[in-house]
Amino acid sequence: MAYWSGVAKDVEEYCKSCIDCQQAKLPPPPPVPLQPASQVERPWERLGVDVLEVPMSVQGNKYLLVVQDHFTKWLEPIPLKNPNDRLDQPRTNRNYSVVWKSRPFCNPTKAPTLKATYCTKYCVRLE
Numbered sequence: 001m002a003y004w005s006g007v008a009k010d011v012e013e014y015c016k017s018c019i020d021c022q023q024a025k026l027p028p029p030p031p032v033p034l035q036p037a038s039q040v041e042r043p044w045e046r047l048g049v050d051v052l053e054v055p056m057s058v059q060g061n062k063y064l065l066v067v068q069d070h071f072t073k074w075l076e077p078i079p080l081k082n083p084n085d086r087l088d089q090p091r092t093n094r095n096y097s098v099v100w101k102s103r104p105f106c107n108p109t110k111a112p113t114l115k116a117t118y119c120t121k122y123c124v125r126l127e
Helices: 007-017 019-024 116-126
Strands: 046-053 063-069 075-080 105-108
Touching (some): 007 019
Antiparallel strands (some): 046 063, 063 075
16 A cells, blocks of 8 residues: 555546546536425424434433524424433323414424424424
8 A cells, every 4th residue: 555645636636637537427416405494373383303312411311302483593402311202191281282283293303213203293292
């Protein structure tokens, strides 16, 4: 195996001067346009939901279920010992029923640890 100082610069220069390299080079993809934010008309109509892994707390919680209201940007972190904890445990029994007029739309992230049923259970529990 061989190494010389400036190998990266030499490779870059070689690729810039190589006709075959330039012809095979793919053009950069076009930038992805910004997506419009969803319009919400009242608090708790649309929720963003995610599970975050955090350093373990004194109580033994290693995860946070984070719920954000898209209208007010209010964050509601709920500590969990594992990402599959049940949401009907007493420590999460906060009553938000006063702000609900209809079932909210939950918007879970694409995180593999967050299942659609998780979001559904949370929304049902809040009603």
